[in-house]
Amino acid sequence: MPADQPGRVLLADPRGYCAGVDRAVIAVEKALEIHGAPVYVRKQIVHNKHVVATLERRGAVFVEETDEVPEGAVVVFSAHGVSPAVHEQAAARQLRTIDATCPLVTKVHKEAKRFAADDYDILLIGHRGHEEVEGTMGEAPERTQLVDGAEDVANVQVRDPEKVVWLSQTTLSVDETLATVDQLKGRFPGLQAPPSDDICYATQNRQQAVKQMAGECDLVLVVGSTNSSNSVRLVEVALEAGARASYLVDYASEVDEAWLEGVSTVGVTSGASVPEILVSELLDWLAQRGYPDVETVKAAEERLVFALPQELKQRRQALAVDTSATD
Ligand code: 0CH
Ligand code: SF4
Numbered sequence: 001m002p003a004d005q006p007g008r009v010l011l012a013d014p015r016g017y018c019a020g021v022d023r024a025v026i027a028v029e030k031a032l033e034i035h036g037a038p039v040y041v042r043k044q045i046v047h048n049k050h051v052v053a054t055l056e057r058r059g060a061v062f063v064e065e066t067d068e069v070p071e072g073a074v075v076v077f078s079a080h081g082v083s084p085a086v087h088e089q090a091a092a093r094q095l096r097t098i099d100a101t102c103p104l105v106t107k108v109h110k111e112a113k114r115f116a117a118d119d120y121d122i123l124l125i126g127h128r129g130h131e132e133v134e135g136t137m138g139e140a141p142e143r144t145q146l147v148d149g150a151e152d153v154a155n156v157q158v159r160d161p162e163k164v165v166w167l168s169q170t171t172l173s174v175d176e177t178l179a180t181v182d183q184l185k186g187r188f189p190g191l192q193a194p195p196s197d198d199i200c201y202a203t204q205n206r207q208q209a210v211k212q213m214a215g216e217c218d219l220v221l222v223v224g225s226t227n228s229s230n231s232v233r234l235v236e237v238a239l240e241a242g243a244r245a246s247y248l249v250d251y252a253s254e255v256d257e258a259w260l261e262g263v264s265t266v267g268v269t270s271g272a273s274v275p276e277i278l279v280s281e282l283l284d285w286l287a288q289r290g291y292p293d294v295e296t297v298k299a300a301e302e303r304l305v306f307a308l309p310q311e312l313k314q315r316r317q318a319l320a321v322d323t324s325a326t327d
Helices: 019-035 049-057 084-092 103-117 131-137 150-155 174-187 201-214 229-240 276-287 310-326
Strands: 008-013 039-042 060-063 074-077 096-099 121-125 144-147 164-168 219-223 246-249 265-270 293-298
Touching (some): 008 276, 019 039, 019 049, 084 096, 096 310, 103 121, 121 131, 121 174, 174 201, 201 229, 201 293, 219 229, 229 246, 229 265
Parallel strands (some): 008 265, 008 293, 039 074, 121 144, 219 246, 219 265
């Protein structure tokens, strides 16, 4: 509760869904519309509990690997991307695949393939075990080494220090990644940078908005799931940028009222995989507890929209042709 006068909320903009998440969620919805349930999805389509539970209720079946999908069935690959080996496994089972990999993740895959073809050693900065990193490494497993922290920086070995490039996961902390690159350059002064930013526009903008407001916040609440890399990064960025406290919650109901003690200003944001309804519910929850005023803190304008995966466009065109034939 704020002490004597109403508390205020600073609301980050941009927050929530990015273009790649929007496209991936719509891809599953369209696949259900076109093919009917069940539609299989390899891994969580995006790392958000609410999104996954909602799609499950509509008939999506989430599996870990393609060998859990019946032969010939429809399977969607998640926004985080898959390695070529996963495409091969799916083809071997005659699965009908819809690839919802974000085009900005695909861009990093292409960079990895190109640098490997030019015989570079690739240092991929990212989180060990994260699906995106597994997919990207799979493009050039014999040429890529994962750099996840100081120990990896100290241990990587390259064949030719003049032919080494760093690439990264799309959802990392910008500042932490720059620090890692500096450490790598200390070992390999000839280290080359990716041709364009691998940390995507959405990750960067959400972090920038949090940086802009964190100094004024006693508390920053980030809506997002614990396995969502970009959401977890927003908590870290808030703390580094001066917020007195910051927590990650999936739902408003998870906020502990004790966190509000002595708090005048609450910052609110959400990860790139988080539907806006969850933020609206949090704002309602805060309004009922003495924080009715909401001010937006704008860091960037986002207009990017991605076309649906090719497989869905082809299928929809085919349906349109069939319909006109029967008219
Ligand atoms: O932040 P991560 O990569 O864990 O994934 P998310 O929460 O599903 O957000 C969307 C990013 C998808 C791939 O870049
Ligand atoms: Fe694509 Fe970036 Fe969104 Fe990931 S966070 S899905 S790379 S736009």
